[in-house]
Amino acid sequence: MYADQRTVMKNVQLVGVLERMCQELELTDIQFELAKSRYEGVGRWFADAEDPLISMIAIYLQGSTAIGTTVKPIASYEHDVDLVAHVPEPDYIISPAALKAAIGDRLRANGHYASLLEEMGRCWRLNYANEFHLDITPSVPNPGCYRGGELVPDKALRAWSASNPKGYKVLFLERAKLMPQIRLTKSIIAADSMRSHVEAYPEQVGFKGILPRTVQLSKRHRDIHFQDIDPCLAPISVIVTTLASKSYEFCVRNRMYDGELDLLCDVIRNMPLFIQVDDSSGLRQWFIWNETTDNENFAEKWNADPRRARAFYSWQSRLLTDIEGLTQLEELDVLSKRLGSAFGQASASRALDGMMETVSTARRAGRLLAAPALGLGVSAFPASTAVRANTFFGSDD
Amino acid sequence: MILGRRRALTASQQFLSLQSNELSAGCGDLHAGALVWRCDVTPSPLSRFYRLRIEFRQGDTPAVFVESPGLNLLADGRRLPHVYLQYPPRLCLYLPRTFEWLPWMRIDRTIVPWAVLWLFYYEEWLASNEWKGGGEHPHAPEVETRSSKRLRIRTAAMRSNELLEADGLV
Numbered sequence: 001m002y003a004d005q006r007t008v009m010k011n012v013q014l015v016g017v018l019e020r021m022c023q024e025l026e027l028t029d030i031q032f033e034l035a036k037s038r039y040e041g042v043g044r045w046f047a048d049a050e051d052p053l054i055s056m057i058a059i060y061l062q063g064s065t066a067i068g069t070t071v072k073p074i075a076s077y078e079h080d081v082d083l084v085a086h087v088p089e090p091d092y093i094i095s096p097a098a099l100k101a102a103i104g105d106r107l108r109a110n111g112h113y114a115s116l117l118e119e120m121g122r123c124w125r126l127n128y129a130n131e132f133h134l135d136i137t138p139s140v141p142n143p144g145c146y147r148g149g150e151l152v153p154d155k156a157l158r159a160w161s162a163s164n165p166k167g168y169k170v171l172f173l174e175r176a177k178l179m180p181q182i183r184l185t186k187s188i189i190a191a192d193s194m195r196s197h198v199e200a201y202p203e204q205v206g207f208k209g210i211l212p213r214t215v216q217l218s219k220r221h222r223d224i225h226f227q228d229i230d231p232c233l234a235p236i237s238v239i240v241t242t243l244a245s246k247s248y249e250f251c252v253r254n255r256m257y258d259g260e261l262d263l264l265c266d267v268i269r270n271m272p273l274f275i276q277v278d279d280s281s282g283l284r285q286w287f288i289w290n291e292t293t294d295n296e297n298f299a300e301k302w303n304a305d306p307r308r309a310r311a312f313y314s315w316q317s318r319l320l321t322d323i324e325g326l327t328q329l330e331e332l333d334v335l336s337k338r339l340g341s342a343f344g345q346a347s348a349s350r351a352l353d354g355m356m357e358t359v360s361t362a363r364r365a366g367r368l369l370a371a372p373a374l375g376l377g378v379s380a381f382p383a384s385t386a387v388r389a390n391t392f393f394g395s396d397d
Numbered sequence: 398m399i400l401g402r403r404r405a406l407t408a409s410q411q412f413l414s415l416q417s418n419e420l421s422a423g424c425g426d427l428h429a430g431a432l433v434w435r436c437d438v439t440p441s442p443l444s445r446f447y448r449l450r451i452e453f454r455q456g457d458t459p460a461v462f463v464e465s466p467g468l469n470l471l472a473d474g475r476r477l478p479h480v481y482l483q484y485p486p487r488l489c490l491y492l493p494r495t496f497e498w499l500p501w502m503r504i505d506r507t508i509v510p511w512a513v514l515w516l517f518y519y520e521e522w523l524a525s526n527e528w529k530g531g532g533e534h535p536h537a538p539e540v541e542t543r544s545s546k547r548l549r550i551r552t553a554a555m556r557s558n559e560l561l562e563a564d565g566l567v
Contacts, residue, residue: 010442017443332444333471333523349525356521356529363514370510372419375441376517383419387510390497392479392518392532393489 002373005381009374011259013355014326017335019207021343021351022216027070027079027132035065035081035132042126042134045110046085046103053094054106058086059136062165067172068208069215069241074223074344079132084165086139086150096122096153096160099138107136122153139163142293149293167292172241175249176211180263183256207260211248214267215241220343221319226311233311239288239298243271250274261327268320272313275299284309363387405500408432408455415451418505420513423449430455435464438509440517447516451504458498459508461488463516471523478528479515488515492533 027035043059063082064070070079085103087094104124107113118125123137140160142149147167151160207213218240226234247270257263276287285303290296302309322342329335332352339348362368362378369384370376376387406414412427415434423436431454439446445466453459460481468477468486481487490511491497498507518530 006439006442013441013443329443330445332441332517332520335443336521336524352521352524356518359514359517360529368514370420370438370513372422373439373442375439375444375513377441385418385420385506385510387514388497388507390490390507390511390514391492391495392515392528392530393492394479394481394532394534 006373008259009377011261011327015207015260017339017351017355018217019213020354021220021339021347022208022213024347024350025071025216025220026068027065027081031079031132032065035079035134038126038128039081039083039134042083042107042113042136045113046106049106051102051106053087053090053099053102056087056089057103058088059083060086060166062137062169064215064219064237064241066165066169067176067241068212069219069237071216071219071223074227077130078128081132081134083134083136084139084150084152085136086141088141090140094140096138097157099140100124100153100157103136103138121155122157139165145293147292162290162293162296164290164292164296168290171292172211172245175245176209178249178252180210180252180260181256183258210260210263210267211245214248214264215244217264217323217343218244218268218319220347221322222315224342224344225315225318229311233305233308235308235312235315236298236301239312242288242290242298243274244268246274247271261323265320265324265327268316268323271316363389403499403501405456406503408453411453411459411504414503414505415509418509421505421509425451434504436509438513438516440513440520444517444520449509449512451508453504456500458493459504461490461508461512462486463488463512468519475526477519478522479530479532479534488512489532490515 039059039061043057046054046057046059049055060066060083061081062084063080065079065081072079087099090099100122104117104119107117107124107126113126116126116128118127118133120135123135126134126136128134137152139150139152142151142160142162142164145162145164147164149162149164149167152163153159154161219237222234222240244267247267250270250273251257251263251266255266257266274288276289278285278287284306286299286309287297288299290298297303299309302312322338325338326335329338336348336352339351342348359368359376362376366389367378368376368387369378369380370387371379371381371384374381408430409427409432412425412432412434415421415423415425415432415436420438421434421436423434425432425434432452434449434451434453436449436451437446438449447466448464450462450464451459452462463486469484477483477486479489481489488511490508514530518528522528
């Protein structure tokens with residue numbers, strides 16, 4: 001009788017642990033607000049420029065900060081906050097190098113920004129030590145893109161290349177809103193009868209959104225996985241994000257699930273379906289198209305170095321094995337180790353500490369209950385027994 | 398003292414409550430004023446099931462052992478925290494000579510949930526090597542003795558209200 005409830009609560013708790021881990025990894029609300037006020041400051045500094053090219057610049061978020069999938073880099077304390085400095089109506093055809101130089105000149109003209117400024121290949125970086133850095137990439141409209149795309153410098157800063165940060169964000173957020181279909185199984189019926197218990201447990205956290213959490217967990221797993229192999233072979237974030245979002249849409253539109261973890265695993269499992277493989281030239285080529293503009297293949301580098309493609313497939317299968325493995329575990333200590341090796345020990349420990357703290361807080365408040373097959377919690381089940389105050393003792397022998 | 402008037406539960410009363418509580422569902426023997434009870438408990442849905450053996454002789458304090466899985470084996474050579482005995486592991490669940498456990502209290506509503514709590518912190522200790530369940534050890538430094546005094550005062554205050562409501566076979 002308790003087996004179904006145990007399965008349901010197990011998934012609820014696992015989701016809670018993964019959710020806490022993602023919260024640990026992402027930009028906090030305070031950091032986000034701080035970053036926002038900083039880049040708005042940059043925007044005002046541009047607006048005050050005499051050069052109309054600079055004063056008309058609109059500055060906005062792109063990438064993971066824009067879509068809520070940030071993950072703290074392992075090697076540093078600083079988050080990347082990616083921004084676009086978009087010139088909406090350039091009066092003349094300007095080269096990427098010239099626009100980048102003009103933006104750099106304007107930033108240097110401000111003593112504060114000058115001291116934080118660092119030049120990168122195709123963008124400018126403002127380094128806020130121990131917080132985040134703002135990467136500012138120049139952009140102009142793409143007259144050839146009917147989807148409202150933009151042009152950003154290519155790697156060599158020689159030509160403009162197609163991109164569509166705004167369109168990408170809109171598409172991602174639309175997909176993230178798609179609701180999965182949950183199958184009515186025994187465990188769900190059990191979950192339903194337990195819904196009030198789960199909801200009454202304020203410390204039990206569900207996923208903020210399955211798609212953004214899938215992306216964050218995948219990116220973090222990738223960072224840890226490639227740390228000891230070769231970080232240069234790791235799939236870039238936009239590949240992980242694009243495949244996850246396409247797979248998520250496919251999964252929620254076509255399939256039914258037993259729960260959030262089940263869906264999370266399936267989204268990861270189906271990621272490779274959205275890589276277009278072409279063997280017609282005799283040489284295998286990979287394509288992961290940006291659906292929001294033409295001619296942007298996120299997998300371009302794979303075609304120059306096929307090791308990257310192989311690295312992707314082996315990482316993706318490892319990620320799936322690791323996450324599926326979590327659902328099989330029945331040992332908190334083993335869970336801690338597995339989470340640690342997959343996502344980093346510090347984040348795993350903090351996520352589990354959150355769960356320990358939930359129990360310890362309820363214990364101090366005298367609200368802790370123990371239920372058969374479910375263990376400790378604050379939700380009252382018919383067979384719950386209150387856990388009275390106690391002090392663990394010990395002996396030297 | 399009101400508490401003093403509470404009658405200690407007999408071994409058969411304790412046996413009956415252990416039998417009737419689903420948390421301690423299991424089986425055991427009752428013989429000549431003493432009981433042995435075995436039940437499987439789990440501290441969380443993400444945890445193992447553990448086989449407990451509870452021994453109680455009327456007039457004495459209950460002893461709780463974990464029969465399986467082997468706690469020492471899982472600890473991989475480390476000494477177990479908060480036990481009376483390393484092998485077989487006998488859990489130290491409450492402060493003796495305070496009011497945390499008294500003979501009128503039901504084992505299934507005190508000792509068993511405490512054992513579940515102990516196992517919860519134990520599993521986490523296996524991973525972190527840090528006991529997060531608090532507590533005291535004998536021969537502890539003075540600071541802890543003071544906290545133990547505080548605890549006695551607190552417990553004494555509690556017994557008049559909360560503990561008196563303790564349901565049971567009294």
